[in-house]
Amino acid sequence: MPAKRFPVEAGHIMMFARAVGDPNKVYSDEDYAKASEAGGIVAPPTFVQSSAQFDEDYHLRPKFGEKWFGSGKTPTGVAEPPGAGGGGGLHAEQHYEYHRQLRPGDVLSATQLPGKTWEKEGRRSGKLVFAETITEYRDQKGELVITARSVGVRTERPAAQA
Amino acid sequence: MALSASKLKVGDTHTERVVDDLTRTQIVQYAGASGDYNPLHSDDLFTREVAGYPGVFAHGMLTMGLTGKMVTNYVGDARLRKYGVRFTSQVWPGDTLDATATVKEIRDVDGVKVVELDIATVNQNGAQVLSGYAEARIDS
Numbered sequence: 001m002p003a004k005r006f007p008v009e010a011g012h013i014m015m016f017a018r019a020v021g022d023p024n025k026v027y028s029d030e031d032y033a034k035a036s037e038a039g040g041i042v043a044p045p046t047f048v049q050s051s052a053q054f055d056e057d058y059h060l061r062p063k064f065g066e067k068w069f070g071s072g073k074t075p076t077g078v079a080e081p082p083g084a085g086g087g088g089g090l091h092a093e094q095h096y097e098y099h100r101q102l103r104p105g106d107v108l109s110a111t112q113l114p115g116k117t118w119e120k121e122g123r124r125s126g127k128l129v130f131a132e133t134i135t136e137y138r139d140q141k142g143e144l145v146i147t148a149r150s151v152g153v154r155t156e157r158p159a160a161q162a
Numbered sequence: 163m164a165l166s167a168s169k170l171k172v173g174d175t176h177t178e179r180v181v182d183d184l185t186r187t188q189i190v191q192y193a194g195a196s197g198d199y200n201p202l203h204s205d206d207l208f209t210r211e212v213a214g215y216p217g218v219f220a221h222g223m224l225t226m227g228l229t230g231k232m233v234t235n236y237v238g239d240a241r242l243r244k245y246g247v248r249f250t251s252q253v254w255p256g257d258t259l260d261a262t263a264t265v266k267e268i269r270d271v272d273g274v275k276v277v278e279l280d281i282a283t284v285n286q287n288g289a290q291v292l293s294g295y296a297e298a299r300i301d302s
Contacts, residue, residue, distance in 0.1 A: 012195070019195035020227030021181055021188065026239045037164065038240040045230040045245050049223050052197035060200045070201030075211040091222040095246030158214040
C-alpha cells in the first residue's frame with residue numbers, strides 16, 4: 001500500500017541528506033536556502049523514497065507484536081523466510097520525474113498505478129521476474145509533484161556478486 | 163552555480179567521489195532515514211545464513227542518493243526535471259564510489275534550456291554499480 005499521507009518535514013529532509021552524505025545546506029539551513037536560488041529548503045532528489053515511513057503496511061519495517069524475518073536468537077524470526085534475495089527481491093531500476101520541487105510543508109499522497117511484468121533468464125541467478133510499479137505523488141491541492149517508476153526483480157538464486 | 167548552455171558542450175564530464183570506504187553505519191543511517199529496514203542491509207547473520215549473500219550490502223537507493231549528490235552539485239539546486247537509474251552491481255561495505263555525469267544533449271523545451279546527462283557510478287575496481295540519466299534546466 002502506498003502512503004496515504006506523507007507530510008514532508010524539514011527534520012526528515014535533514015536526516016535523509018545526512019544519510020546520503022550530502023552536506024549541501026539547502027537541505028538543512030533555512031536562512032541559507034532562502035537566500036539561494038532554491039528559495040527555501042528543498043528535498044534531495046531521492047527523498048520521496050522515504051514515503052515508506054508513512055506506509056502503514058510497509059513490509060520492510062519491524063512492527064510491534066509481529067514476527068520479523070531478520071535475526072534475533074536465530075538467523076530468521078519466521079518459519080518460512082523469504083527465498084534467495086531476502087525480503088521481497090531486489091531493486092533493479094528507479095526513475096523519477098519532477099513536476100516541481102518538493103519542500104517542507106508539502107503533504108503528499110501516493111497512488112500506485114499498475115505496471116508491466118516480464119521475465120528474463122539470468123546467467124547466474126536463474127529465472128528473473130521483473131515487476132514495475134508507478135507511483136504518483138500529489139500534494140494537498142491534488143497537483144502532481146513527482147512521478148516515480150520502480151522496477152523490482154525476484155531471483156531464483158542470490159544475485160550475482162560484483 | 164548553475165550551468166549555462168553557452169558554456170557547455172556535448173561530451174563534457176563532471177566526476178565526484180560520492181563515498182569513500184562506505185561504512186555499515188552509513189547503510190544503517192540510510193535505513194533509518196528512508197524507512198527501508200530490509201535485513202539484507204544491516205543484519206549480517208540473516209544475510210549470510212538465510213539469504214545466501216556473503217554479507218550485508220547497501221540499498222540500491224543509497225547508491226542512487228549518493229550519485230544524486232553529484233548530479234545536484236553539477237546542475238545546481240532545484241533544477242532537476244528527471245533522474246533515473248539501473249542498479250547494475252551491488253555496493254558493499256568498504257566500497258569507494260566515483261560518480262560521473264556526461265553531457266549527452268542540450269536542447270530547448272518550451273523556451274527553456276535543458277541538459278540531458280548520462281550518469282555512471284563505478285566502484286574502486288572500476289566495476290559499474292549504477293547507470294542512468296538526468297535532465298535539468300540550465301541557463302542560456
